[in-house]
Amino acid sequence: MARLIAKRLGQMLLIMGVTSLLLFAIFDTDQFRRQIAVSELGGFGVATLNAADYEGWLEKKGLNEPFLSRYVTWVGDVMQGDLGRSIEKNMAVSTLLADRLQRTAILASCFFVLMVPISLTLGVLAGMREGGRLDRVISIVAVVTTSIPQIATAVLLTVFLSLGLGWVPAKSAMVGGFSFRELVLPLLTLLIYDIGYVVRMTRASMAEVMSANYIRTAVLKGLAGSHVIVGHALRNALIVPFTLIFLQLNWLLSHVVVVEVFFQYSGFGRMLYEAAMFGDIAVLQAATLVAVAVAALSQLLSDIAYILLNPRVGAAG
């Protein structure tokens, strides 16, 4: 186990190094420098600049240094815990990142608190008797909800729940401080898609276990149905869904971009989108480091959960 953790963490650091180098290389092109200039000074402002003024502007922003020296400086700074300054928002990246991550963490924790019990329950209920009426209803609903793009869900929920029925506010910018009502729509948009996905996976796992020989033995032995399910099937059926739930963390970080941009929720995803569009390299770098760390850690947690839950692989890992 310790070797697995060490290997994964080493791999994570290596990937962080390579991705940040790649990002620096991408944003070192003239095209992107100009894009940053346009974002900051406006298209007209850049068009009126002559070559010398443009060079001067680059000089002032520190954008004309050779890319390798900028990269080495950045790596040194990061090692010391300094993530640099955002060009767009003119504030320390660490402050911005902490604030935005906290907001997304609120969204994510509400998401997991609701998603895990609902999808596991529905998945187990559907997989208990494969092909039964309950199974068919749950499966159809799940495949339909996973087929609606989140953009469509977001737009439709806004139209019905907010504009039609007026239950919740349409946007979640939270200008007047934190409000739970504003969290409802982004949360629902994320939940509707992902519950369908996890339900389908849980159902498949449960159905597979229910057709195993040891379950048939338990039923033929005359055990009560509830005892068979709770005592025999559940533990094995939940191994796969449990490992999958950890991977949803990585999924969430990616899909939160669309939802946060649409609902104007100032979280990690919106910060990432704005930084990528503006060319705000320091913010983008920091966000990518976080994303890589989350991806690696969720994979690691998922693997560890699998080893702990599955007695068959136990010591071998």
Next chain:
Amino acid sequence: MTLSSPPVPATHPERASWRPTIARLPVVVALLALVWCSLVAYVVFPDALGPAHAAALIPSIPAVLVLYGLGIVSWRESAIARIGLTLVMFWILMAVAAPYLPLVDPNRPIAPFAPPFTAKAGHFFWLGADMRGRDMLSRTLWGGQRVIVWGITATACAYVVGVAFGLMAGYLRGWWDEILSFIANILLSFPVMVLLILVLNFLGQSGFSIILAVTFSSAPGIMRIVRGLALVESTRDYIQAAQTRGESALWIMAVEILPNVRGPLIVDACLRLGYTTVAITTLTFLGLGLQPPDPDWGLMIKEAASSALLWKFAYMMIVPSVAVSSLILGFNLMADGLREMSLRD
């Protein structure tokens, strides 16, 4: 005597229904190629066709119908797969038949904000009109064309790259595997949306950038699946037989391994077509994908959400949302049905 494919045991009664599918494979591939090529030519290179442009899609209409018929016949065992096929084929048929249907020009403004089922300005609006007065029915039926063309092309490109690298990693192993898996891990650890935004920002907004962006984001996942399948497959006896015969690595990968792992790959391809459709719609919504004014579902949702986000005009958002969701649902149901059929064998 050929050893190229392992003998299929004909004793299984369920297996029999799969055999015609294999026999018809060249026909299906030829028809798919015809539909895809003419759609790409029609949508992407309209000028290159010259006077043939107007008639370019006519041969595809019977081709789509024949494909649909073949699918319905050979997927008799799975109702789910047939429902999925029906949804997908409906939109592909609309994509190829839209120029020849009695529809008004999807970009012509007629009567702004006309609600569904009303006649205004001498035109009956079945699904209403959008904020510029363009007929929603016409826009919805035309709107699938670009999503289907770019979605299928992008998924196909991602598959070519992913399968090639996956076979190399899984069969050649050693350094190939180390290097390719490391690159795949790097790409997979980027959040998908960020990867797409970065690539599109870097390359500019066009259909070709979408192909590259989707390839970058999907190919690593495909590679992993193919690598796993190839690892298992390369321990089999028939691979050893091929190696003993002195076949080249390229031959073994492409002719021996690939046809034998096609089952899970076809299921995965259906799912990925759905993901790609979602990705294209989302990118278009964020303003990074396809550009106006031509009709497109993602653009229709975007335009309606930015200028008519009102309860009264909900139809403007519901119609394209239902359209794009039904296409994705079709892909997902097809994947489910195919998986179900392959498990039954």
